[in-house]
Amino acid sequence: MTYDLGVVRRYLPFLLNGIGITFRFTVVAFVLGAVLGLVVALGRIQRNPFMRLPCVWYTDFIRGTPLLAQIYLIHFGLPQVLGYKPVGWIDAMVALTINAGAYIAEIWRGAIESIDPGQMEAARSLGMTYSQAMRYVILPQSFKRAIPPLGNEFIALLKESCLVSVIGLEDLMMRANMMSGRSFRPFEAYFTVALIYLIMTLGFSRLVARLEGGLKRGRS
Amino acid sequence: MKKTLVWLLVTSLIVLTVGAAGCSTKTPNETPNTGNPDNTPKLKLIAVGEATFAPFEYVDPQTEQVTGFDVDLIHAIAKASGFEVEYKNLAWNSLIPALLNKEADLVVSGMTITDERLLAVAFSDPYFASGQAWAVKEGSDIKTLDDLAGKTVAVQINTTGAFAAEELDGKFKDDGKPGLTIKSLTNAADVFNELKAGGCDAVISDLPVIQEYMKNNPDDKVIVPEPAFTVEYYGIAMRKADKEIHELINKGLAKVKADGTYDTIYEKYFGPKQ
Numbered sequence: 001m002t003y004d005l006g007v008v009r010r011y012l013p014f015l016l017n018g019i020g021i022t023f024r025f026t027v028v029a030f031v032l033g034a035v036l037g038l039v040v041a042l043g044r045i046q047r048n049p050f051m052r053l054p055c056v057w058y059t060d061f062i063r064g065t066p067l068l069a070q071i072y073l074i075h076f077g078l079p080q081v082l083g084y085k086p087v088g089w090i091d092a093m094v095a096l097t098i099n100a101g102a103y104i105a106e107i108w109r110g111a112i113e114s115i116d117p118g119q120m121e122a123a124r125s126l127g128m129t130y131s132q133a134m135r136y137v138i139l140p141q142s143f144k145r146a147i148p149p150l151g152n153e154f155i156a157l158l159k160e161s162c163l164v165s166v167i168g169l170e171d172l173m174m175r176a177n178m179m180s181g182r183s184f185r186p187f188e189a190y191f192t193v194a195l196i197y198l199i200m201t202l203g204f205s206r207l208v209a210r211l212e213g214g215l216k217r218g219r220s
Numbered sequence: 221m222k223k224t225l226v227w228l229l230v231t232s233l234i235v236l237t238v239g240a241a242g243c244s245t246k247t248p249n250e251t252p253n254t255g256n257p258d259n260t261p262k263l264k265l266i267a268v269g270e271a272t273f274a275p276f277e278y279v280d281p282q283t284e285q286v287t288g289f290d291v292d293l294i295h296a297i298a299k300a301s302g303f304e305v306e307y308k309n310l311a312w313n314s315l316i317p318a319l320l321n322k323e324a325d326l327v328v329s330g331m332t333i334t335d336e337r338l339l340a341v342a343f344s345d346p347y348f349a350s351g352q353a354w355a356v357k358e359g360s361d362i363k364t365l366d367d368l369a370g371k372t373v374a375v376q377i378n379t380t381g382a383f384a385a386e387e388l389d390g391k392f393k394d395d396g397k398p399g400l401t402i403k404s405l406t407n408a409a410d411v412f413n414e415l416k417a418g419g420c421d422a423v424i425s426d427l428p429v430i431q432e433y434m435k436n437n438p439d440d441k442v443i444v445p446e447p448a449f450t451v452e453y454y455g456i457a458m459r460k461a462d463k464e465i466h467e468l469i470n471k472g473l474a475k476v477k478a479d480g481t482y483d484t485i486y487e488k489y490f491g492p493k494q
């Protein structure tokens with residue numbers, strides 16, 4: 001099985017141009033998803049069912065359905081039902097954000113619930129309200145615990161973002177498909193793109209490990 | 221712990237080896253004798269196409285069978301040339317790779333004969349004259365090809381429609397006009413879904429396919445304001461080395477054209493020739 005370097009060299013600039021799109025989608029979806037996830041996580045731990053249940057349904061639905069189905073639903077399904085004109089990249093962004101939000105909500109929730117209940121008791125006994133306790137005592141500690149799983153979620157999102165190629169966005173995956181179909185060398189196309197994804201994910205894994213290490217050396 | 225890991229590793233290896241042995245490489249060319257009077261095995265070929273391209277190949281919603289002009293044609297050619305053929309549904313972008321790695325022997329999928337494709341595969345004699353056209357929704361303010369400048373166009377990935385859109389984009393930019401935003405969808409049906417949902421201003425696809433879509437989906441109010449702007453011919457793609465198959469196909473094609481079978485199939489899907 002040969003790996004035709006000539007074909008790869010010819011298409012490499014074309015492939016690399018997809019990194020920008022892949023990266024942008026991942027970063028924006030991750031950041032927005034982190035905010036959304038935090039809101040949902042805080043809603044999830046309330047006792048009031050009107051706040052808690054919608055959050056449960058949201059996380060259950062998103063985590064229980066394939067991202068590909070979510071993308072198709074948002075891009076082709078919603079316009080059919082609601083009658084508006086969809087914009088491809090917005091739909092992709094929305095789908096990735098909603099997806100990230102559900103998974104990150106569970107990460108936040110896990111981190112928050114892992115904090116010793118004694119912390120909340122102590123804060124309340126000092127006269128803080130629930131919100132103040134959350135803001136000054138619980139959440140800051142949760143953030144640190146959430147870093148490793150958040151890092152993993154970012155890497156997972158980076159790989160899953162390839163699914164937006166099905167609604168026509170020219171990210172890395174779509175460019176691999178185009179290269180494969182035009183050069184008739186699928187091995188060169190998909191293996192090269194897999195390598196590019198691998199370099200990106202390995203890079204971020206290192207970054208996350210560094211971040212964890214730095215925080216460990218700080219106050220616990 | 222170490223013992224468990226070793227056990228796990230050994231089990232996985234056994235499972236993988238057994239699994240790999242189960243998937244033997246197919247030899248699509250031969251099946252045990254199926255009725256040749258001199259007992260030589262009858263040649264069986266696998267034809268593939270993406271069944272999202274009515275009326276050439278599509279899945280009949282009632283019977284759930286793949287049917288269409290291409291399907292009928294290849295069966296007629298097979299009959300005329302004395303071989304058996306099985307038509308399988310496969311994603312567009314995988315058709316030529318499947319041909320090249322011998323999963324399939326023929327690609328019969330409304331595939332246009334192009335110089336780039338001829339570098340990788342061999343084509344039969346042309347069997348259908350077609351062309352790319354652009355379609356919009358009724359009431360669109362795009363009236364001519366030039367009005368497409370600056371608009372969003374949906375095409376299927378790696379088709380002559382996609383290549384035509386890219387050429388158009390280059391031409392517009394050379395003329396100092398805004399280019400096209402091209403959305404490449406993976407299958408032919410999604411191209412029309414995109415227009416329907418409003419995610420693009422126009423689509424570029426093969427004229428007969430657009431016309432079939434308009435016929436089957438009158439409520440979507442799709443129109444083709446101008447005639448086809450390219451001329452292209454479909455061919456049956458085959459591996460370059462399979463000279464015997466090239467002959468079988470071309471001879472069969474010539475036969476069905478000469479004895480009226482081609483015309484019958486044509487009329488079935490397109491009505492009487494004008």
